[in-house]
Amino acid sequence: MRMAQCSCSCGNDQKIRLIYSCSGAADVGKIADLVARRLDDDEWGGMSCLSGIGADLSGFIESAKVADNIMIDGCPVGCGRRLFSQKGLPCSEVVITDHGLVKGSAPATVEVVERVAGEIKAKFSGK
Ligand code: SF4
DSSP: OOOOOOOSSSSOOOOOEEEEEOOOSSHHHHHHHHHHHHHHHTTSSEEOOHHHHHTTOHHHHHHHHHSEEEEEESSTTOHHHHHHHHTTOOOEEEEGGGGSOOTTSOOOOHHHHHHHHHHHHHHTTTO
């Protein structure tokens, strides 16, 4: 379920959850992208544009400053995580190759995307 922003005085300080993907050319980058879209479709969070952050577009930067940012990187190179670090933005990183997949030998099947999306939800459950 997408996290709601609460601006009243009830003490609920849950942040909006934004999902980013490295969307790299590698097969695991493709899986990262598809998993991010799947999580968005499930309304677990809202997918945002990593390119918008890289381009220093103020709307994307300001949104990321106040959100619970989940970065899905395809491999340990961690391009998305590094970009956020360079911009001084916080994020929690998920690496697709940590989910039993090998870069270069990872078909982006529906089953793989659903499994990894489920594992990400479980990892962050209660967060
Ligand atoms: S994190 Fe890995 S898969 Fe994603 S863009 Fe960087 S090198 Fe490519």
